[in-house]
Amino acid sequence: MATVPLLGDEEASADALAVFDEIRTLRQTDYVNNFWRSLAHDPALLRATWERLKVVMAPGALDPxxxxxxxxxxxxxxxxxxCVHSHTAAATAKGMTPEMHGELLAVIGMAAQTNALVTGLQTPVDDRFQANPE
Amino acid sequence: MATVPLLGDEEASADALAVFDEIRTLRQTDYVNNFWRSLAHDPALLRATWERLKVVMAPGALDPxxxxxxxxxxxxxxxxxxCVHSHTAAATAKGMTPEMHGELLAVIGMAAQTNALVTGLQTPVDDRFQANPE
Amino acid sequence: MATVPLLGDEEASADALAVFDEIRTLRQTDYVNNFWRSLAHDPALLRATWERLKVVMAPGALDPxxxxxxxxxxxxxxxxxxCVHSHTAAATAKGMTPEMHGELLAVIGMAAQTNALVTGLQTPVDDRFQANPE
Amino acid sequence: MATVPLLGDEEASADALAVFDEIRTLRQTDYVNNFWRSLAHDPALLRATWERLKVVMAPGALDPxxxxxxxxxxxxxxxxxxCVHSHTAAATAKGMTPEMHGELLAVIGMAAQTNALVTGLQTPVDDRFQANPE
Amino acid sequence: MATVPLLGDEEASADALAVFDEIRTLRQTDYVNNFWRSLAHDPALLRATWERLKVVMAPGALDPxxxxxxxxxxxxxxxxxxCVHSHTAAATAKGMTPEMHGELLAVIGMAAQTNALVTGLQTPVDDRFQANPE
Amino acid sequence: MATVPLLGDEEASADALAVFDEIRTLRQTDYVNNFWRSLAHDPALLRATWERLKVVMAPGALDPxxxxxxxxxxxxxxxxxxCVHSHTAAATAKGMTPEMHGELLAVIGMAAQTNALVTGLQTPVDDRFQANPE
Structure with a gap:
């Protein structure tokens, strides 16, 4: 179904396999999900994506x-x-309750609606919302 | 700049003005921002949007x-x-620090990147991410 | 503000000017709007776009x-x-009333909202909505 | 396939079931489509979406x-x-002919094309298209 | 799975069949892919799309x-x-190597990321990037 | 106009200034464009974005x-x-001719149009376009 075959462990290059192993260690699971297996055709892109994801999603000013x-x-x-599937699963694994999921969807839907209304109206930005008013 | 003129208080209908007043009361400010003034041409749409926004953005399982x-x-x-301008301003008013803003942007950028990679690869969804595996 | 200069009549090629003239004749106005003036750098693209637009927007099974x-x-x-600006102006010129504009925006906003909810839920398509049920 | 299980009548809460029943009555069918069954996990969101959809899609200045x-x-x-599937089916049920469907698609395709051209050219909006010229 | 049935050769109109035959001749294959078979319900739209695609994708200042x-x-x-599937296949048939595919995906991902960052920051366009500085 | 002020050299942190200097050296210009000045509020995000952009846009299997x-x-x-403005300027600086720009826009417009037609038709992917036919 993908535009490239998903690579199993035995088909991946040594560089790709090294990333698979890091994913297994950090996530404490044997399972490597399809995103990484499809990215494995380009080990440098796989490596760069994984390295950056680790940094961005780590605990910081915002909770994981x-x-x-x-x-x-x-x-x-x-x-x-x-991505909706994989990150909904990840959020659930990190403690998202059904109530939180429902509110998340409600905010997403509300934002999509007002985004569309504003775009249809072409409402100009209020001066006070700008960091650098002209 | 908009596709409709922004309505001042003196131009808005009584129904629209009633919504403006509720916005002022709830937000404890005299200022009614441009979105509501452009929506005011259709008081029923203005009312429905405001009523729903109040519910969706209220404290619940997720913090405002x-x-x-x-x-x-x-x-x-x-x-x-x-919307980026107005809700960044609203988030800042509710306590978003520069560090939180930076991490928010980093996650948005990371998600946009992996969304694009997944779509370019057409990676199939892993069975384990589905609520109803077939 | 554009990525190419807008071409005035005196700067446009003969091929581009011929399209400008057809626009003037069909629309019964001297005014050629900025879209065509920015497209005029590529007279073949200008011509193809104009020819197709005329066909697509002509009266047919759907009203203009x-x-x-x-x-x-x-x-x-x-x-x-x-495009929102130019086609809202065109719709108004063809008879769109403020009431119709308000309902148009309400449907656009509703669709954007339920599009987002469905995508967040990843709801599978009902068999009965498919022309070729499997 | 969804991120939440679809709820059958026997699994839905009383509040969700009440919405299902209203859908059945208004549409004069026993069938409740998957969108509502996936939304049923959050009865308040289900209720709000259904109430608003009824108002927005009712006959008014624009035909259903x-x-x-x-x-x-x-x-x-x-x-x-x-959404493309469900609303194409709904439009067909309300009288959209194959000719109308073809023209609808042609306009959608034309708009997508000129949207892209305008965005690539970054054409500035003509003064005359603005409700509030500066 | 489509919103219209795919038309086989025996179901297509004479006008649609004529386009199918041109596709076969130009591409030197008996195979007509699903896009054209779904468009065949509207032979005029099929014809216009095919005619334009031939011109746009032909060798010119840019290589096919x-x-x-x-x-x-x-x-x-x-x-x-x-479209991702069909044009990735077409690019591969025209000589795209795995290395080129990897770099294509990397650029697409990078662009998506910086598009998102710029939009989140609402960075104003530098004067020097504008063809018509104001 | 941005959601954060653009930082001049005298306002940027030492870490951000170091990136500005690398941009100046690599691009052989004194000018640092607004994107980097708005990103400079988060020096780590600035650094990560710049480092990755250098790699992705370097000569490789595809020409810059x-x-x-x-x-x-x-x-x-x-x-x-x-981004359209800045990368059109960058492409022009790297040798994109008006003819190439015109063809680029024509392909973008054509793709947007057929993307929309396919989505409206919900055409199923041909087996032969899939790397992993099921």
Whole structure:
């Protein structure tokens, strides 16, 4: 179904396999999900994506669960079916309750609606919302 | 700049003005921002949008600040300039620090990147990410 | 502000000017709007776009006003500011009333909202909605 | 396939079931489509979405069939597969002929094309298209 | 799975069949892919789309392989699954190597990321990037 | 106009200034464009974005000019005004002629149109376009 075959462990290059192993260690699971197996055709892209993801999704000023919910929001707006599935699963694994999921969806839907209304109206930005008013 | 004129208080209908007044009361400010003034041409749409926004953005299983950041994420993915401005301002007013803003942007950028990679690869969804595996 | 200069009549090639003249004749106005003036750098693309637009927007099974409102809907969902402005103006010129504009925006906003909810839920398509059920 | 299980009548809460029953009555069918069954996990969101949809899609200044075609246009631009299917089916049920469907698609395609051209050219909006010229 | 049945040769009108035959001749294959079979319900739209595609994708200032990769980039950004599949296949048939595919995906991902960052920051366009500085 | 002030050299942190200096050296210009000045509020995000951009846009299996045109294509489809401007300028600086620009726009427009038609038709992917036929 993909535009490239998914690579199993025995088909991946040594560089790709090294990333698979890091994923297994960090996530404490044997399972490597399809995204990484499809990226494995380009080990440098696989490595760069994994390295950056680790940094971005680590605990910081925002909690990892909040980051996963933001990821779901962006993926939904971009219409990425795979990403909605994988990050909803990740958010759930990190503690998202059904109530939180429902509110997340409600905010996403509300934002999509008012985004559309504003775009249809072409409402100009209020001066007070600008960091550098002209 | 808009596709409709922005309505001042003196131009708005009684129904629209009633919504303006509720916005002022709830937000404890005299200022009614341009979105509501452009929506005021259709008082029923103005009323429905305001009523629903109040419910969706109220404290619940998710904190109002988290909801504003999700709103920024969706608005960014949808490319709504007005909405990015207004909800970044709202998130800041509710306590978003520069560090939180930076991490929010980093997650949005990361999600946009992997959304694009997954779509370019057409990676199939892993069975384990589905609520109803077939 | 554009990525190419807008071409005035005196700067346009003979081929581009011929399209400008057809626009003037069909629309019974001297005014040629900026879209065509920015496209005029590539007279073949200008010609192909104009020829196709004439066919697509002509009266047929759908009324030209309905077609303009559909154009506004797509342009809003795609976030094209210029197009929202120009086709809202065109729809108004063809008879769109403020009431129709308000309902158009309400449907656009509703669709954007349920599009987002469905994508967030990843709801599978009902068999009965498919032309070729498997 | 969804991120939540679809709820059958026997699994839905009383509040969700009440919405299902209203859908059955208004549409004069026993069938409740998957969108509502996936939304049923959050009865308040289900209720709010259904109440608003009824108002927005009711006959008004625009005919229900026209509203369904606008819904298809937005859903197509947003890439919502489920929504394209369900609202194409709804438009067909309300009288959309194959000729109307063909013209709808032609306008959607034309708009997508010129949206892209305008965005690539970054054409500035003509003063005359603005409700509030500066 | 489509919103219209795919038309086989025996179901297509004479006008649609004539386009199928041109596709076979130009591509030197008996195979007519599903896009054309779904468009065949509207022979005029089928004809117009085919005629334009031939012109746009022909060798010119840009090589056909480059054009296919640009097509993949746009289709990915627009989230069109069918189009990503068909144009990745076409690019491969025209000589895209795995290394080129990897770099194409890396650029698409990078662009998606910085598009999102710029939109989140609402960075104003530098004067020097404008063809018509004001 | 941005959601954060643009930082001049005297306002940027030492870490941000170091990136500005690398940009100046690599591009052989004193000018640092607004994107980097708005990102400078988060020096780690600035650094990560710059490091990755250098790698992705370097000569490889694809020529830097081709990469810039792909960047323009994605930015156009995503509706990022700033990015369309900056990468059209970069492509022009790297040798994109007006003829190439015209063909780039024509392909972008064609892809947007057929993306929309396919999505409206919900055409299923041909088995032969899949790397892993099921």
């Amino acid at each position: 669960l909040i980051k996963e919910m933001i990821y779901v929001a962006v993926s939904t707006a971009n219409g990425c079916s795979y | 600040l988290i909801k504003e950041m999700i709103y920024v994420a969706v608005s960014t993915a949808n490319g709504c300039s007005y | 006003l309905i077609k303009e409102m559909i154009y506004v809907a797509v342009s809003t969902a795609n976030g094209c500011s210029y | 069939l026209i509203k369904e075609m606008i819904y298809v246009a937005v859903s197509t631009a947003n890439g919502c597969s489920y | 392989l480059i054009k296919e990769m640009i097509y993949v980039a746009v289709s990915t950004a627009n989230g069109c699954s069918y | 000019l081709i990469k810039e045109m792909i960047y323009v294509a994605v930015s156009t489809a995503n509706g990022c005004s700033y």
